[in-house]
Amino acid sequence: MDRPFGLLAELTYACPLHCPYCSNPLNLGDYCDELTTQEWQRVLAEASELGVLQLHLSGGEPLQRRDLVEIVRSARGVGLYTNLITSGFGLSPRRAELLRAAGLDHVQISIQADEPTLADRIAGARSFERKKAAARLVKSLGWPLTVNVVLHRHNIDRVDRILDMAADLGADRIELANTQYYGWAWRNRDGLLPSRAQLECAEATVRARRGRLDGRIEIIYVVPDYYSRYPKPCMGGWGRRQLTVVPNGDVLPCPTAHALPLPRVSVREHPLAWIWERSPLFQRFRGTGWMPHPCRSCGRREIDFGGCRCQAFQLTGDAARTDPVCHLSPDHGLVAAAVRAANSDTQPARTPLTFRPHPDRPVKG
Amino acid sequence: MPSTMPMPIDSDAGRPRLAPHVRLTFDPARQRYVLLTPETVTVLNDTGAAILELCDGERTVAGILTELHARYDRVVDDEVRLFLTDLLAKRRVEVSDG
Ligand SMILES: C[S@@+](CC[C@H](N)C(=O)[O-])C[C@H]1O[C@@H](n2cnc3c(N)ncnc32)[C@H](O)[C@@H]1O
Numbered sequence A: 001m002d003r004p005f006g007l008l009a010e011l012t013y014a015c016p017l018h019c020p021y022c023s024n025p026l027n028l029g030d031y032c033d034e035l036t037t038q039e040w041q042r043v044l045a046e047a048s049e050l051g052v053l054q055l056h057l058s059g060g061e062p063l064q065r066r067d068l069v070e071i072v073r074s075a076r077g078v079g080l081y082t083n084l085i086t087s088g089f090g091l092s093p094r095r096a097e098l099l100r101a102a103g104l105d106h107v108q109i110s111i112q113a114d115e116p117t118l119a120d121r122i123a124g125a126r127s128f129e130r131k132k133a134a135a136r137l138v139k140s141l142g143w144p145l146t147v148n149v150v151l152h153r154h155n156i157d158r159v160d161r162i163l164d165m166a167a168d169l170g171a172d173r174i175e176l177a178n179t180q181y182y183g184w185a186w187r188n189r190d191g192l193l194p195s196r197a198q199l200e201c202a203e204a205t206v207r208a209r210r211g212r213l214d215g216r217i218e219i220i221y222v223v224p225d226y227y228s229r230y231p232k233p234c235m236g237g238w239g240r241r242q243l244t245v246v247p248n249g250d251v252l253p254c255p256t257a258h259a260l261p262l263p264r265v266s267v268r269e270h271p272l273a274w275i276w277e278r279s280p281l282f283q284r285f286r287g288t289g290w291m292p293h294p295c296r297s298c299g300r301r302e303i304d305f306g307g308c309r310c311q312a313f314q315l316t317g318d319a320a321r322t323d324p325v326c327h328l329s330p331d332h333g334l335v336a337a338a339v340r341a342a343n344s345d346t347q348p349a350r351t352p353l354t355f356r357p358h359p360d361r362p363v364k365g
Numbered sequence B: 001m002p003s004t005m006p007m008p009i010d011s012d013a014g015r016p017r018l019a020p021h022v023r024l025t026f027d028p029a030r031q032r033y034v035l036l037t038p039e040t041v042t043v044l045n046d047t048g049a050a051i052l053e054l055c056d057g058e059r060t061v062a063g064i065l066t067e068l069h070a071r072y073d074r075v076v077d078d079e080v081r082l083f084l085t086d087l088l089a090k091r092r093v094e095v096s097d098g
């Protein structure tokens, strides 16, 4: 069995923003009994022993945890590469300096668009200027900065200006991530999915800018799987390279597997090594033995592992089916229909979006 | 910021170093050197690790080659250049001149 390389630590689902594309689960309130500082420290030590090298601190908004600096210090203490994935909201100069001193390796700040009106509308709160200030703060402290922008129907036409903004902020890298339809994004899918024309235009821009910006800023473009022939190799394979620990200590093979009808498993009840190696949850879709037709006999089964289990479950009600994004899937019609709707003239340009709410949460840490 | 502008390894006078978001570390669980970025892990062989340890932004490519020849019997210069060029293309390494 392989050892995991990466741990995604979702420290809290508390967040001051309301992005309708948020991949967090819909039942945010079920995760309010958060792990304590000491519990996280134990998890990090166990993760490192298990072979984890990279720690992604995310959420919700990880800056909402008052013990974030301590958690980073512990992670560096056990040798992990530490990456903070943040909205930037709440990164004061003092906090930033403490995180820098604690050894935080890399910061990724998400921004909703290149201008305040649209950005604040998508975030559901006045946040654009503060995010830009946070990005500048990160650079001024000498950190490497990745700017992340989640792309969808309402901002994808602005890729050119978004790239200008990232360059202006001095970002080392910009991640243009097409929305993945989980959690709140799944609920809002029909209002977020861009048209093919929008997508082609954005991709042409990315190609052109890669040529021009070459040598200055790295552009990472995450393809939209609804428009792909093949599914994404989700998490590099189930229980193969990555694991996620969510705020209440539940462990998942992928950050969106909350809703799958599988037995749950928690760091509060088992050591991480047992969970990785032996828990029924992690064994369920490991390898290729579980695969249905057409994956079972497909030449790509070790390349994309049959795609995403969560997407299969969401679309078909059965997590063990081929990801319907794959054009070979018997359920591909489900994805094709959503794409057709996104490209029809009758697609209402303003399908109302549901904004992600605040979970009710006692403050921990 | 001209000195941080990545450029191709087209001469042995360039001074390579790891890009700011990249960390070289020893992985005790796998007993191998690895190169880490936020999204990638590159497991290195001993030669790869030795080359990257010498990429300190001070030594030139020529200096690195000299050092490697002093330490190892069989060093193929073009393979070292190729290794660095590949990491440069993947933006794990940057080169400044002068
Ligand atoms: C869930 S957020 C948590 C961290 C922080 N609150 C933030 O938004 O930056 C983690 C990362 O995933 C991105 N993200 C959120 N929902 C997404 C979706 N449906 N598809 C792709 N990326 C998404 C965010 O932009 C952010 O970079």
Ligand code: SF4
Pocket (backbone or CB within 6 Å): A015, A016, A017, A018, A019, A021, A022, A023, A024, A059, A060, A061, A087, A356
């Ligand atoms: S609502 Fe936005 S800022 Fe908050 S966790 Fe979700 S994606 Fe991040």
Ligand code: SF4
Pocket (backbone or CB within 6 Å): A230, A231, A294, A295, A296, A298, A299, A300, A301, A302, A304, A305, A306, A307, A322, A323, A326, A327, A328, A329
């Ligand atoms: S049939 Fe299965 S393995 Fe083959 S490409 Fe489609 S999802 Fe991947």
